[in-house]
Amino acid sequence: MLVEEIRVKNSYTRESKLGKEHVYTRFKTVLRFICDCCEKEFFRDRGNMDPNRINNNYYHVCGNCDAKRFAQEKGVDKRRIWNIGVNTDIPINKL
């Protein structure tokens, strides 16, 4: 589950041609997630993410969990949902 976007300021130091040290800063955006599998908090760089997946229409699984295994178990959940009946108010993207 996507929780929030955090802007992180990073400071880097580079050495100039004359040997002077220059400090420069860069911002990057980090996304905070709660793992849909183990419910632990984890972070991921926004730049490393597929922009289409930065929303809660998708499940987000942390690096310690096996995403493929999680997806398989979700398939089982889906079948259980279908057994409930057709007139539930579960949105189509949660199936």
Ligand SMILES: [Zn+2]
């Ligand atoms: Zn996890």
